[in-house]
Amino acid sequence: MKEAAKYMRSGRLVDPDAKNNDLEASYSKDFVEEVDKAAGGVSWSSDYINEIFMHFYLRVLEIASLFKANNSERVVLKRYKGEWSSAVVAAKKEGLYVGLLDLACFYILGTLLYAVSFFAVVLSAFVLPGLALLTRKRRLAEVAPEFSVVRSPAAFDKMRFLSDSGKVDFYYDDLLQKQPAVASLYGFGTVSERILSLLIVPILTFRDYFRVANDSRKLLGWAGGGFALYYFSKRIAHKCTFEYYLDLLIKRSGLDTYYTGNKEDRFAILEKRLCRKYEVRCVCVPHGIEYAFKTPAGLVGDVFYCTTEHARQHLSNLYAGAQVFVYDKDVAQQMFSRHQVVAPVKGIVFFPESRGADVNLSILGDLLGLGYDIAVKLHPKDDVANYKHYAEQITFVSDFDSSISNKICLARKSTVLVEAIYNNSTPIAILTDPRDRGYVEHMLPSLSDDQIMRVYSVEELASVLAKLQASA
Structure with missing residues (x-):
């Protein structure tokens, strides 16, 4: 514990699952250039290469970028939480110290998965x-x-x-x-x-x-x-x-x-x-x-x-x-287009993402704190139980066509922001989360469209909503 505390004070020990990590450091013009260079240097033989690269290796690059931003020398892994296998690969890529137990579990489990995969x-x-x-x-x-x-x-x-x-x-x-x-x-x-x-x-x-x-x-x-x-x-x-x-x-x-x-x-x-x-x-x-x-x-x-x-x-x-x-x-x-009748923009609909439940709840809490009536259209993979804390304060809507049409549409980094453009709605990207902010600004070019408004704080969101409501 004393050794860990020493490294924690020096800023050299990093838990890749920690919520307070500066994930925005992973998403920048330099990072995208690094990804492009990595993609161009891959030799491959399977139709799955893009998904291997995007779902696994990209995550390794993200975590490695986080390690570099924190000048890490040692890595703390919560072995059964989060993408710890990607964190081990990232640590090895950067030449960082990983505990022997973590490495042993990584190699043993990774090897066993070859056999399990073959039987499947x-x-x-x-x-x-x-x-x-x-x-x-x-x-x-x-x-x-x-x-x-x-x-x-x-x-x-x-x-x-x-x-x-x-x-x-x-x-x-x-x-x-x-x-x-x-x-x-x-x-x-x-x-x-x-x-x-x-x-x-x-x-x-x-x-x-x-x-x-x-x-x-x-x-x-x-x-x-x-x-x-x-x-x-x-x-x-x-x-x-x-x-x-x-x-x-x-x-x-x-x-x-x-x-x-x-x-x-x-x-x-x-x-x-x-x-x-x-x-x-x-x-x-x-x-x-x-x-x-x-x-x-x-x-x-x-x-x-x-x-x-x-x-x-x-x-x-x-x-x-x-x-x-x-x-x-x-x-x-x-x-x-969802082919709905064009009408004056009225009502606020929040479209949470299927991942990052804590971010969804934080944004929803901020919205309710501003005093607006909020309708929520859940992602198909989301669960209404995730919102039980606010169940009595919000209205859940099930029809996507009406939710995306003639509304103020709020989302984080979602396709619905683009869809709102073509359905007489006002799209607003809420970028209070560093990872969402980095993704919109550097990873998803469609969301940089001028027709999509972006807000970076609760105060900015309040100001924008007030102006929209006043002009409605």
Whole structure:
């Protein structure tokens, strides 16, 4: 304890899970340049490389940046709390001291996860293609010259206008969640092709297992790679089943354009690879906002529709010559509009994020302290129980369309701020949290759009709301 206290006083001992760490130091122009350089130097073999980089290695870079900002020499790890494995990798990257018990647990658990992941892959590799074969009725319909495979309701919402046009056929990735009365991707193929999936999908799954293991090891080291592999092991067979059936569709003659709502995940890189293989034009209508940094495998799409003009300019410079980035106000309006009747802006709606419950509650408490009536539209992955302390003071709303239309929309660093622009609402980014502030200013170019107001303190928020209410 005395030694720990000595280091704590000298500022050289850092707990990466501590709330008072200066996380804003991790997000800057220099940090984004470091991420871009790291992405450009990655050699990879799997469709998962962007997600390995973004979900795991980026977190390592963030924590390493935190260590450097604090001039750390030793690292305190709460072994079973937070992303301690990423903290160990970051500490090793920076040459910092980590306790022997932490290192032992890190290496032992990381190694065991390789074996656990392999068993998960083996099991799912044989179950999922069989599930697709037995539960999805075979379709005999011809594939349209222009089509899309939709993986989520959010993606469909952004591309609904393509379906409404009648020119683009939509099929659905409904393997893990049965959606009645929809055209399932997994209904295509001849009888022999569908039966052959029982052999080919396991082969593809084992291929991906070893490629993910290799890419993860290169970025995170042997033990760190085990944690990443475990995360993907439960997802590999699904992606490979999707790959098998999408390949059946894209290689058919007469196909002109493939539309996707994915940006840079494993499905996006797979779609990018197959479209290039069969020389099919690919258009991305993203269901999420763009990132400011490069990813190792880039973005999907010969044409990529951006959510704002600022994002278009940034991505055009970032991926110069790689693809065409377009901002079309009419397309953006069709992507984001909820088709509500335009009315005077009235009412305040707060959109909490699915993560950072303490930040959500802090902002909500500040809002209520200003004396306004606040409606709350929860994220689908959030829980109303997180807000029990304020349950009697707020109104929960369930309809997103009305919540995002004709309102003052408050959020931290969310797509809803962009959506509010196209639904006659006033978007305000509340950036009282250092991590949110850094993300908006340096990591998410769409949120730097001039139409999105930004406030950095409760006092500034009070002033802005007062002006808006007075002019209403």
